[in-house]
Amino acid sequence: MPAQRVVIGVDSSTQSTKALAVDVGTGAVLGEGRAAHSVSAGPGRESDPEQWWRAFCEATAATGWADRATACSIAGQQHGLVTLDPAGRPVRPALLWNDVRSAPQAAALAAALGPAELARRTGSVPTAAFTAAKWAWLRAHEPAAADRVAAVRLPHDFLTERLTGEPVTDRGDASGTGWWGPGGYDRELLARIGLDSALLPEVLAPGSRAGLVRAGTPLREGVPVATGTGDNMAAAIGLGLPPGRPVLSLGTSGTVYAVGRTRPADPNGTVAGFADALGGWLPLACTLNCTLAVDRFAALAGRDREDVEGGGTVVVLPYLDGERTPDLPAASGLVHGLRHDTTPGQLLQAAYDGAAHALLTALDDVLRAGGEDPAAAGEPLLLIGGGAAGRAWQQTVLRLSGRAVQVPEARELVALGAAAQAAALLTGERADAVARRWRTTDGRVLDPVPRDDDTLERITGTLRRARALQEAPPQERQEGRGR
Ligand SMILES: Nc1ncnc2c1ncn2[C@@H]1O[C@H](COP(=O)(O)OP(=O)(O)O)[C@@H](O)[C@H]1O
Numbered sequence: 482m483p484a485q486r487v488v489i490g491v492d493s494s495t496q497s498t499k500a501l502a503v504d505v506g507t508g509a510v511l512g513e514g515r516a517a518h519s520v521s522a523g524p525g526r527e528s529d530p531e532q533w534w535r536a537f538c539e540a541t542a543a544t545g546w547a548d549r550a551t552a553c554s555i556a557g558q559q560h561g562l563v564t565l566d567p568a569g570r571p572v573r574p575a576l577l578w579n580d581v582r583s584a585p586q587a588a589a590l591a592a593a594l595g596p597a598e599l600a601r602r603t604g605s606v607p608t609a610a611f612t613a614a615k616w617a618w619l620r621a622h623e624p625a626a627a628d629r630v631a632a633v634r635l636p637h638d639f640l641t642e643r644l645t646g647e648p649v650t651d652r653g654d655a656s657g658t659g660w661w662g663p664g665g666y667d668r669e670l671l672a673r674i675g676l677d678s679a680l681l682p683e684v685l686a687p688g689s690r691a692g693l694v695r696a697g698t699p700l701r702e703g704v705p706v707a708t709g710t711g712d713n714m715a716a717a718i719g720l721g722l723p724p725g726r727p728v729l730s731l732g733t734s735g736t737v738y739a740v741g742r743t744r745p746a747d748p749n750g751t752v753a754g755f756a757d758a759l760g761g762w763l764p765l766a767c768t769l770n771c772t773l774a775v776d777r778f779a780a781l782a783g784r785d786r787e788d789v790e791g792g793g794t795v796v797v798l799p800y801l802d803g804e805r806t807p808d809l810p811a812a813s814g815l816v817h818g819l820r821h822d823t824t825p826g827q828l829l830q831a832a833y834d835g836a837a838h839a840l841l842t843a844l845d846d847v848l849r850a851g852g853e854d855p856a857a858a859g860e861p862l863l864l865i866g867g868g869a870a871g872r873a874w875q876q877t878v879l880r881l882s883g884r885a886v887q888v889p890e891a892r893e894l895v896a897l898g899a900a901a902q903a904a905a906l907l908t909g910e911r912a913d914a915v916a917r918r919w920r921t922t923d924g925r926v927l928d929p930v931p932r933d934d935d936t937l938e939r940i941t942g943t944l945r946r947a948r949a950l951q952e953a954p955p956q957e958r959q960e961g962r963g964r
Pocket residue numbers: 494495496497731732733734772773776786866867868869870871872874
């Protein structure tokens with residue numbers, strides 16, 4: 482009987498690292514590990530990259546397969562700015578995707594080059610999330626730290642380099658920097674923000690081997706490591722996603738995306754024109770306020786997160802961290818339409834509705850950006866991420882999308898996508914073909930219900946009328962005092 486081949490896939494996301502040991506032949510998950518991260522509170526959102534490495538070691542060891550796995554791949558939260566000194570140590574904590582202090586730098590880039598030109602060159606009009614805006618923020622606010630930087634990495638590149646010693650990345654995660662386009666790094670844009678391209682990793686071709694595990698890690702020395710990618714690109718692989726099939730991911734961030742048939746370039750900035758990790762495209766819209774914001778409203782209302790009630794007139798814009806979709810980095814949470822008879826359960830349901838509204842109203846734009854007709858009847862919307870397990874989330878998405886919704890039984894689709902990348906190194910298949918073979922989308926399909934347009938319109942109307950409250954005053958926008 483041939484020996485069982487097992488690979489390890491890792492998801493280094495905002496709140497934690499999750500590692501899965503997966504059987505290459507069947508896709509069976511043989512072991513799991515998890516280790517929590519801490520993220521700073523206050524005006525910014527930062528994490529120590531050393532903590533991610535420790536979490537990687539702990540989570541992979543906890544799978545029980547670290548010393549026997551035959552390949553590995555690491556996916557990670559997108560966009561984060563990791564700055565390293567010549568010894569490979571962090572110069573300062575990483576600036577994360579949901580740190581909105583860099584909003585003025587993003588706006589300055591868009592003003593200087595024009596949104597349409599930026600979308601044409603990089604696929605996206607950068608918001609505060611993009612690494613280019615973060616580097617410009619660092620240059621403006623901590624020039625001494627910026628001068629000490631010998632290497633700039635994304636979270637997954639940082640971990641892959643710790644594991645292999647190789648300074649490499651992939652096109653999916655590179656497409657979230659704001660300084661990469663199909664022709665490679667955009668040197669004119671890099672010069673504009675004062676970043677030397679020599680500090681950046683090499684962008685490997687899809688399906689490449691990043692390197693071999695070096696000595697002194699929990700994994701077996703010499704085992705091949707795949708390129709890895711950004712977490713959303715990894716989930717797309719993990720789902721074996723065909724073009725046009727929409728996905729809604731409910732985690733720290735909310736994301737909605739589909740593999741595109743054409744290269745996206747939305748000059749309005751709602752849709753980020755990411756590359757996927759396989760040579761195609763991944764148009765995506767992302768919110769900053771998803772499961773954590775809704776859980777905060779549950780705590781404020783003194784309710785369990787499933788304890789929701791319909792009816793009433795209350796509207797919640799749950800933009801506790803500022804927001805990216807819509808692009809309102811200085812926004813805060815807003816409750817409107819409270820009455821004497823509003824119940825805590827209705828307030829909580831309104832928080833779910835407000836969080837889902839931002840994603841579902843972007844879905845048609847995402848599909849259009851990838852060359853799809855949103856009106857064409859499609860496959861059920863795939864619901865993934867930590868929130869997908871919640872009944873209140875499932876019912877909210879059903880009601881506000883008007884679509885059938887499929888909830889895969891597999892829980893950690895980012896880590897599974899990374900595992901599929903690792904398996905593909907061994908078998909020579911495409912990574913998404915591996916995931917399809919593993920039947921990772923299998924799960925319950927929830928029948929569609931008529932779309933609740935009244936609620937969607939009430940939220941859209943409140944958002945329109947509250948706009949002045951949610952935007953930073955012009956002077957603060959320029960000075961970066963957006964929060
Ligand atoms: N059953 C559930 N219902 C609703 N939310 C849930 C449930 N289980 C986990 N969550 C939420 O999922 C989030 C974690 O999701 P995950 O996709 O792992 O996040 P991330 O990848 O951003 O770190 C937590 O904020 C938690 O509140």
